[in-house]
Amino acid sequence: MATYVILSRFSTQAFAEPKDFRKIADRVSAKIKSECPGVKWKDSYVTMGRFDAVDVVEAADPKEVARAAMIIHGLGGSTTETMHATPWKEFLAAL
Secondary structure (H helix, E strand, O other): OEEEEEEEEOOHHHHOOHHHHHHHHHHHHHHHHHHOOOOEEEEEEEOOOOOOEEEEEEEOOHHHHHHHHHHHHHHHOOEEEEEEEOOHHHHHHHO
16 A cells, blocks of 8 residues: 555635534545545644645545545645655665
8 A cells, every 4th residue: 555645734614614514524524434435544644834734644546535635625625735655764775
């Protein structure tokens, strides 16, 4: 399985009512679980900087990762940037 990083910026609409943000996050998570079964969530972080959230996922099919990012984008109203990530040891071994 390959590792991917999904970087997200939350929309201002997601925080029109901050208490409702959890509902949006739960809805996005449920849709990804049902429509992208090959995507395994490794970890998620909230960050302070250019991106609001960093999700680390694994998948065999990059199309499923793209679908998950589009769900985040569409249902969550976030902008996303997705990157393939190579483990450091694998990168060094390939040199």
